[in-house]
Amino acid sequence: MSVSLFSLRPWSLLVAASLLTVVPAAHALSARDKARVEAIEARMAAAEKRYSDALVLVNNADPKGTAESDAALEDMEDVITACIAQKGCTVSGLLTTYKRLLKQKVDGAAADEEDDAGMPVEADPDHVAPLRADVPEAARAAALLNDHRHAFDDMVEYNPAIQAGIRRWLTDMRPALLTSYENYMNLRGVMWPEWEKGGLPEALLFGIMAKESNGRVHASSRVGAAGxxxxxxxxxxxxGLGPDGTGFDTRFxxxxxxxxxxxxxxxRMRGLNRNIEYALAAYNGGEGRAARIYRDMGGQSFWTDSAYNQFPGETKDYVPMVIAAAWIFLHPQQYGVEFPKINGQPATIRLARSTTIYELTICLGSTGTRDGYMRALRNLNPRYEADGWIPAGTTINATTxxxxxxxxxxVSGPRADLARxxxxxxxxxxIKRPTATSFTGSVAVGDVQAMQGGQVPPPVATPAPAPRPATPARRQARSYTVARGDTLGRIASRFQCEVPALARANGLRAPAYAIKPGQRLKLEGCDR
Known part of the structure; x- marks a missing residue:
């Protein structure tokens, strides 16, 4: 995340190298010197904790982490300098702490390199924003980290309504908050550049997405909102959003x-004097109503009772909940929130063989994530159904x-075979179905009656009817009317058809296999 955090400081390295030859005095120390040595060691421990805390901030994408890590390194350098001047201070012990922190940095970088070995690093060209195309990676990372996003704090009111929203996100809605964050971080490389170009706070983007959909691309509401x-x-x-002519709705x-x-x-914000609360109210409750209330109230705060009470209950809940999610996004440590560390760098995969998102979810496993990668794959590839076959050679969106x-x-190996x-x-x-030769039951034939003389007459042969000439069974052409929520994969599973055959019979093109409610499909080649 931070360039400066993972760059070794030349001055500190020179000091460390020179100190390797320093040997403390062997004779006994005075009480004053002992106290000073203990104080130096305490300062080193505090600097180490400050550095570790800074790493947490960096991992949470908090720009304060960079400044804190630099300050912690400077603290350690000052402590080492003080140790050199202090009688009886063992420099080697302090250097051990210093080197351990540097090794922690190196190990983290090596782990990332191992995870990324052999990975394609180019993003899908359709998802490359000008920022990614024109700015070198290191400079882009620094720019994103220093995006002044905490200016959002000054754009909204932090009041009891926001605090109540934070309380809800941190209690019964905490799982939804963490899921939203993980989903957002996998999409950040695609979404954030669009908001950055518009000069909008990233926290606001996260807050709206968390409240609207929890970061699920295919979310739909009962009133028709989507994405x-x-x-x-x-x-x-x-x-510019809607059906694109291929059966796909670009709202997703x-x-x-x-x-x-x-x-x-x-x-909205241009018409509302950059007021985030009113802009959010417009987003949720209708732009006409928000503009009218703002105008009638002479631009007074959204929280003024005469303005606030003109909005419906849903909007009164929506505005503080979005701001609360955004606030936690900016200040996770303040609330004891440890967001998962997500590697969301965009990449693409050219499929070596046909597959489905379900199959990829199985073979990818869950390394580095809590719930596996199905949601990330679905979000990054919204045109594909989870159970729809994607042909070999197709390029899909992913992360590194x-x-x-x-x-x-x-691609191959035991896990790939198991997933297939x-x-x-x-x-x-x-399901085991018995055959004629495997039948072992008994058949009732009625009572056997003895004949006079104890003889049983021989059975009378009954002539078998003449066989009829075989005629092929007539197979009725069947059809099915697509219902809301159906996919071609689900229909094929229900009627025991092969998806490619069903698609060919109905003129559906891969890979989308787009169908719509009310459409009639020929069930040719289906077993049920």
Whole structure:
């Protein structure tokens, strides 16, 4: 995350090298000298803790982490200098602490290199923002880290309503907060550049996404809002979102949704004097109402009772919840929140063989994540159904970590074979059906009656009817009407068809296999 954090300081290295030859005095120390040595050691321990805390801030993408880490290193250098001048101070012990921290840095960098070995590092060209294309990686990282995002703190009111929202995010909604963060970090390289270009706070982007969809690309509401940022159809069309002619709705595309939401928020804020609370109220409760209330109230605060009480209850809840999520995003340590460390650097994978997102989820495993990679793959590739086959040679979006795991586990080998076995397992193959030769039961034939003389007449042969000529069974052409929520994969599973055959029979093109409610499908080649 931080360039300066992972660069060794030349001055400190010179000091460390020179101190290796320093040997403390062997004779007894006075009580005063002992006290001074103990104070120096305490200062070193405090500097070490400060440095460790700074690493946590950096991992949480908090820009304060860089300054804190630099200050901690300076503290250690001052302590070592003091130790040199202090009688009886053992410099080697302090250097051990210093080198251990540097080794921690080196080990972390080496682990990242091992995880990234052999991975493609280019992002999908459709998802490359000007920032990524024009700025070297190190400079881009520094720029993102020093994006002045804490200016958001001064743009909103931190009041009891926000505190109540923070309380909810930190209690019963904590799992949703952490899930939203993990989903966002996997999409950050796609979404944040669009908001950055618009001069909008990243925390606000996270807060809206967390409240609207928890970072699930395919989220839809009962009133028709869709995607990460929950655009209604009409609003989406105003900002270039909607059906693209292939059966895909671009409201579900994360980059398009980020670009449109940035344009929408800037439009609202231009008309509302950059007031975030009113802009959020417009986003949720209607731009006309928010503009009217703001105008009628002469630009007074959203929290003024005569303004606040004109909004519906849903908007009164929405505004503080978005700001609360954004506030935690900026200040996780203050609230004891440890966000997961996510490697979300964009990458692409060219599939070595046909697969499904379900199959990839199995073979990728869960290294470096809490819940596996299905949600990240779904979010980064919204055009594909989870159970739809994606042809070999297709390029899909991923992260560098996912790409590395794919090359290691999903192209070939035991885990790839196991994933294919599990994904193609047929429940019907487990059902045992008896055959005629395996029947072992008894058949009731009625009472046997003795004849006069104790003789039983021989059985009378009954002539068998003449066989009828065989006629092929007529197979009725069947069809199915697509219901809301159906996918071609689910329909194929229900009627025991092969997805490619069903797609060919109905003229559906891979890989999207786009279908819509009310469409009639021919069930040719299906067993049920």
């Amino acid at each position: 990460l940022m929950q655009f209604m159809p009409a609003t989406g069309r105003r900002f 595309d994360p980059r398009s949704a980020a670009e449109a939401s940035a344009a929408y928020m800037n439009e 970590r996912i790409a590395g795991l794919y090359n290691r586990y999903c 076995t599990l994904i193609t397992a047929d429940v019907n193959a487990a």
